[in-house]
Amino acid sequence: MNFSTAKNEIIRLLSRVDVSELPKLIKWMRNSEELDDCFVDNEKVLLQSIAEDLRTCLPLDAMLPSESLAIGKAQLNPESTVHVDAFLYDEETIDSLCEEGKMSRDYCLQCGSHRTAPLGFISHSFSALELRFLFQHILPDLTGRVLVDVGSRLGAVLYGGHLYSSAAQLVGVEISAEFIQLQKMVVEKYGFTDRIQVTHADICTQASLLQNADVVVMNNVFEYFLESKDQIRAWHCISQNVRKKGALLVTVPSVQEAIAALPGNNGMIDIHEWLEEVPLNYDVYLGKDTDPDSFKQIHLYRVL
Ligand SMILES: C[S@@+](CC[C@H](N)C(=O)[O-])C[C@H]1O[C@@H](n2cnc3c(N)ncnc32)[C@H](O)[C@@H]1O
Structure with missing residues (x-):
C-alpha cells in the first residue's frame, strides 16, 4: 500500500472512532513505541544477526591491534571520546552492555563523585x-x-x-x-x-x-x-x-x-x-x- 492509500485508510478509520476517544488515539499514535514494531523488517533482523556474529570476533572497541595509527589518532581526541562501532552496537545493545557494566555512556568528571557527562562515540561503520x-x-x-x-x-x-x-x-x-x-x-x-x-x-x-x-x-x-x-x-x-x-x-x-x-x-x-x-x-x-x-x-x- 502506498502513502496516499494508507493516509486515506487512516482518515477513514479515524472518522469511525468515537469522538471522545479520538484525542487518546491520536496521542497514542504520536507517542507510542508500540508502532515501532512496524519498523522491524527481515533485513533489520539479518543485519542484527550479522552484527552479533562479528561482535564475537572483535574486541569491544572493534579496533585491531594492527591499527596502531588509527588507535593513536583516536587517543588525540578528548578522553571523553570512545570507539563504539554503530553497526555492531545499536542503542539497545549499548543499553544492555551498560546494565551489565561492560560499557558506559558517561564518564566521571571528578573521580569518586556522581558528576558525570555523556561520552562522545566515534564509529567506524554506518549503523x-x-x-x-x-x-x-x-x-x-x-x-x-x-x-x-x-x-x-x-x-x-x-x-x-x-x-x-x-x-x-x-x-x-x-x-x-x-x-x-x-x-x-x-x-x-x-x-x-x-x-x-x-x-x-x-x-x-x-x-x-x-x-x-x-x-x-x-x-x-x-x-x-x-x-x-x-x-x-x-x-x-x-x-x-x-x-x-x-x-x-x-x-x-x-x-x-x-x-x-x-x-x-x-x-x-x-x-x-x-x-x-x-x-x-x-x-x-x-x-x-x-x-x-x-x-x-x-x-x-x-x-x-
Ligand atoms: C571508517 S571505515 C569505513 C567503514 C565502512 N565503509 C562503513 O561505512 O561502514 C574506513 C576503512 O577504510 C580503510 N581504508 C583506509 N584507507 C584505505 C585505502 N587507501 N584503501 C582501502 N581501504 C582503506 C580502513 O582500514 C577502514 O577499515
Whole structure:
C-alpha cells in the first residue's frame, strides 16, 4: 500500500472512532513505541544477526591491534571520546552492555563523585539505520548498477546494499587483510556471494574499478587510517578516477570538509568542476532510534 492509500485508510478509520476517544488515539499514535514494531523488517533482523556474529570476533572497541595509527589518532581526541562501532552496537545493545557494566555512556568528571557527562562515540561503520536511510531514502533504484565501498571494514555497506537494494554488484575494497577475512566469512555464511565481492587492496591500485562504478561510498575512509601524505594521494586518486558522468558519490563528512582538513591543501582538487551536491531530505523517521544529526553527516554528489 502506498502513502496516499494508507493516509486515506487512516482518515477513514479515524472518522469511525468515537469522538471522545479520538484525542487518546491520536496521542497514542504520536507517542507510542508500540508502532515501532512496524519498523522491524527481515533485513533489520539479518543485519542484527550479522552484527552479533562479528561482535564475537572483535574486541569491544572493534579496533585491531594492527591499527596502531588509527588507535593513536583516536587517543588525540578528548578522553571523553570512545570507539563504539554503530553497526555492531545499536542503542539497545549499548543499553544492555551498560546494565551489565561492560560499557558506559558517561564518564566521571571528578573521580569518586556522581558528576558525570555523556561520552562522545566515534564509529567506524554506518549503523543499520544509516544503511537503511542510505539505500531506501538517498540512493535511486540501483538495478544493474555497480556500487564500490571504499574502505569496507566490517562490510556493513555491502550487507546493507545486498538487503536493501537491487545493485548488480557490491564491491568492497579494504586495506586491512583481517577485515577482509571477516567480510568473507559473513558473505559466505549469509549467502551474499551472488552480488558481493571483497578485495584486499589499497584503493589507489583500483583505478578501473573506480572508473566503472555507478556509486562510490566513502564513509570517513582516510582521516583516521592514513598518514597525511597518503590521504592526499588517496584523494587525488579518487578525484582522478571517479569521473563517470552521472555517477554518484556518497561521503561522510562532506567532500569540502574532508579536503579542507588535508594538510597543505591549497585548492589541489577543484570540486566545482568535478561534482555537484544533491540536496537531501534528512527529515525521515525510521523508528525511535532515528537520529537526524547522524543522517546529516551523509552527503551525496553527482559527477559532472
Ligand atoms: C571508517 S571505515 C569505513 C567503514 C565502512 N565503509 C562503513 O561505512 O561502514 C574506513 C576503512 O577504510 C580503510 N581504508 C583506509 N584507507 C584505505 C585505502 N587507501 N584503501 C582501502 N581501504 C582503506 C580502513 O582500514 C577502514 O577499515
